[in-house]
Amino acid sequence: MRYFRTNRSSVKLILLLCVIFLSINSCSKGSPSQVGTNPVTPPVMPPPVTDTAKLFRIAGTKILDDKQQEVILKGVNVNGPYWPWSRPTVPDVALIADVWKFNAVRVNCWPQFSTINNNNADLDAIVNTFTTKKIIVILEHHGFTGKFPSGTDLTDLALWWSNLATRYKKNEYVWFNIMNEPGESKPVPVEWFNTHEAAIKAIRATGNSNIIVCDENGFGQANGYNNDASSGVITYGPQLTSQYKNILFSLHLYDQWIYGKTRLENYIAAVRTKNLALIIGEYGAGYDASMDVASEMFKVCLDKNIGRMAWHWDGQDIHWLTSAGGGWKIDNVTGARPGNCSFTGSLIWNDNHGNLTPSDAALDPPAAILFNGDFEEGNPANGSGVSNGWINFGTAFIDQTIANVKTGSNSVKVKSGQAGGCGEFIYLKPGTTFKITAWGKHSAAAASASNIGIKITSMPGGAETTIVSLNFSAASFENQTATFTTPAQINSAFIYLYKNDTAPDFWCDGITVEKQ
Numbered sequence: 001m002r003y004f005r006t007n008r009s010s011v012k013l014i015l016l017l018c019v020i021f022l023s024i025n026s027c028s029k030g031s032p033s034q035v036g037t038n039p040v041t042p043p044v045m046p047p048p049v050t051d052t053a054k055l056f057r058i059a060g061t062k063i064l065d066d067k068q069q070e071v072i073l074k075g076v077n078v079n080g081p082y083w084p085w086s087r088p089t090v091p092d093v094a095l096i097a098d099v100w101k102f103n104a105v106r107v108n109c110w111p112q113f114s115t116i117n118n119n120n121a122d123l124d125a126i127v128n129t130f131t132t133k134k135i136i137v138i139l140e141h142h143g144f145t146g147k148f149p150s151g152t153d154l155t156d157l158a159l160w161w162s163n164l165a166t167r168y169k170k171n172e173y174v175w176f177n178i179m180n181e182p183g184e185s186k187p188v189p190v191e192w193f194n195t196h197e198a199a200i201k202a203i204r205a206t207g208n209s210n211i212i213v214c215d216e217n218g219f220g221q222a223n224g225y226n227n228d229a230s231s232g233v234i235t236y237g238p239q240l241t242s243q244y245k246n247i248l249f250s251l252h253l254y255d256q257w258i259y260g261k262t263r264l265e266n267y268i269a270a271v272r273t274k275n276l277a278l279i280i281g282e283y284g285a286g287y288d289a290s291m292d293v294a295s296e297m298f299k300v301c302l303d304k305n306i307g308r309m310a311w312h313w314d315g316q317d318i319h320w321l322t323s324a325g326g327g328w329k330i331d332n333v334t335g336a337r338p339g340n341c342s343f344t345g346s347l348i349w350n351d352n353h354g355n356l357t358p359s360d361a362a363l364d365p366p367a368a369i370l371f372n373g374d375f376e377e378g379n380p381a382n383g384s385g386v387s388n389g390w391i392n393f394g395t396a397f398i399d400q401t402i403a404n405v406k407t408g409s410n411s412v413k414v415k416s417g418q419a420g421g422c423g424e425f426i427y428l429k430p431g432t433t434f435k436i437t438a439w440g441k442h443s444a445a446a447a448s449a450s451n452i453g454i455k456i457t458s459m460p461g462g463a464e465t466t467i468v469s470l471n472f473s474a475a476s477f478e479n480q481t482a483t484f485t486t487p488a489q490i491n492s493a494f495i496y497l498y499k500n501d502t503a504p505d506f507w508c509d510g511i512t513v514e515k516q
Contacts, residue, residue: 055172056136056211058246058277063211063307073136073279073307074352075104076327078314079120080139082113085316089120090129092328096313097133099335100327101352104136106177106281106309111160112143124167131173138213138281138309139164140177146184146219148191157195158202165208176203177213177281181220181252187229188217193236200244211246215281220252224260225267226460237276250281253297255425258289259490261296263460268304279307285344286318288371288389292427294344295363298351303358310348318371318388321345368434369427370495373511375410395420395499404507406439406477411509414450414499416443421506423496426454426513431488433516437481438497440472443505449473450499450506454484454513457491464494472506483516 055066063071076096078089089107096102107126120126123139130137141157143149149157161176168174178199183192196214203212216222217232228234233249241247249271257264271278283297284290301308311319315326322329323340330338341349347363350356356363372378377388378398390396390412399405399413414421428434438452453469468484486493495513499506 056175056246058211058241058248060275061272061277062305063248063277070305071136071307072305073104073309074102074348075106075136075138075307075309076100076102076321076348077106077108077282077309077312078126080107080109080126081119081121081123082110082117083108083119083142084110084113084117085314086117086119087314087326087328089313090122090125092313093129093133093135095328095330095333097130097135099330099333100349102135104138104307104309105130105313106138106140108142108180109139110142127168127171127174131171134173136173136175138175138177140180140213140281142180144179145181148182148189148195149179150191154195154198158198161199162202162206165203165206165210168210169206169208172210175211175213175248177215177250179215181215183217183232184219186218186223188232188235190236192217192232193239196236196240197243200240200247204244209246211248212244213248213250213279213281214240216249216251218256220250220282221254221256222251222267224256224460225263228270231267231270233276233278234270234274237271238274241276248277248279250279252282253280253293254282254284254290255293257293257296258425258427259296259492260293261300264296264300268300268306279309281309282311283308284319285310285312285321285342285348286371287320287342287369288318289369289425289427290319291343291365291369294347295365298347298356298363299358302351302356310344318377321348365427367429367432367515368513370511370513371424371426373513374408374509375412376408378410378412380410390422390424392422393420393498396422396497399507404441406509408509411439411507412497414497414506414508416503416505418502419498419500421450421496421498423494426493426495428454428456428486428490428493428513429515430486430490433483433485434513435481435483435516436468436470436511436513437479438470438511439477439479439509440470440497441477441507442473442475442501444503445475446473446499446501446504446506448500450497450501450508452480452495452497452508452511454493454495456486456493458487458489459491462491472508475504477507477509479510 079085223230313327320342321327331340332338371389380398396414399411405411449471451469455464470480497508
């Protein structure tokens with residue numbers, strides 16, 4: 001059997017691009033970008049300027065304010081200029097700052113799409129509204145996720161930052177996050193250093209000494225960090241900080257960090273050994289296994305004073321701060337604790353209000369976390385097959401035909417003509433007994449059974465082992481179940497459904513994994 005892995009950041013990017021594609025014909029055309037997107041020959045860049053920052057500065061591994069007090073970011077990502085999600089950010093400032101009590105926002109900007117939509121185009125309004133309330137505003141360029149710009153793209157990126165650095169030179173509450181989640185290869189390529197340095201030079205050439213943020217390599221996740229070679233921060237961070245002041249580094253935590261507490265502790269230790277300052281620039285608030293990632297993140301970062309920025313205030317993807325979606329959908333806006341926070345939203349609320357400790361029982365995630373096991377979150381109209389949690393191996397699609405659905409309105413169909421299926425990273429509590437249940441059928445009796453199973457690894461880089469498998473061959477729906485016990489040590493867990501016989505179609509529905 002063969003299946004393919006990806007990471008949550010790339011899935012998030014695919015979902016956003018789908019939204020953009022579907023919006024092209026319905027969005028109004030934006031006026032010229034306030035921050036500039038047209039290629040222009042950049043100025044000759046002089047050597048790095050002397051640090052003139054007074055309000056915020058990086059001192060070794062810490063962010064300090066003008067009173068020499070350590071600054072711990074407790075922030076959230078928000079919609080910025082030309083972002084595909086249209087909810088206005090400025091009107092939510094009171095909810096973000098006064099009710100939820102976030103002290104920072106990371107403003108997601110996508111300047112390449114200024115001709116597709118005009119969402120949140122007034123960046124000055126966003127900056128002024130939040131910084132007036134002493135909320136740190138981290139501007140980030142989202143246009144090169146998973147890659148590195150070169151040629152005119154790199155020139156445009158440097159110019160974009162030069163313009164912003166000039167505009168906000170006198171506002172130290174504005175920080176600059178060069179690129180969202182660059183690169184995907186390991187070991188980390190030298191482009192990680194070269195691209196960041198080009199943008200840093202452009203910013204410093206304006207005389208702006210504000211804090212600059214550099215995202216990790218490998219879609220921001222350092223490839224889950226099994227060794228230093230996968231980390232742009234550890235590999236090239238010291239070279240940047242030896243040449244430029246006020247450089248802050250950012251790690252993103254998604255699927256590559258499930259069961260990641262020890263690896264995160266090791267990563268932070270390695271970064272601090274290099275005398276570098278670090279924040280968590282994104283972590284998921286979803287109903288998938290990112291619940292475990294958020295739980296482990298808080299256990300580590302609370303203890304080590306690492307700032308953290310949740311994804312996402314708007315709640316347009318699977319990452320919800322409330323059971324209804326975005327953080328703005330709380331059922332109580334008086335400042336009293338809301339009653340509809342999601343698991344991670346509840347942790348964030350408690351953290352922001354000073355009521356969360358590393359040993360808090362509230363940090364324990366559910367014993368089993370499988371998202372969208374009934375496929376009801378999938379949409380056959382979006383053209384991307386299985387969505388919202390599941391990774392499509394290329395042949396799986398949502399089916400809403402009544403005869404092919406066992407529960408709800410959707411099932412997943414793996415088409416005839418080739419083998420294939422889909423899968424999902426999940427969380428299962430170690431040393432625990434579970435029951436897995438699923439419905440499955442074929443369009444004709446299968447010569448080789450289709451499987452729904454769970455594979456685990458017990459250590460980084462270790463071999464995958466199938467710990468349970470349900471096997472389906474019949475041409476009518478059958479319900480199968482099995483119990484299994486997880487080992488005491490788990491490094492990764494992946495649930496998959498896979499059709500081996502190329503001839504028939506295969507349908508699956510109602511997958512559940514429950515603690516016994």
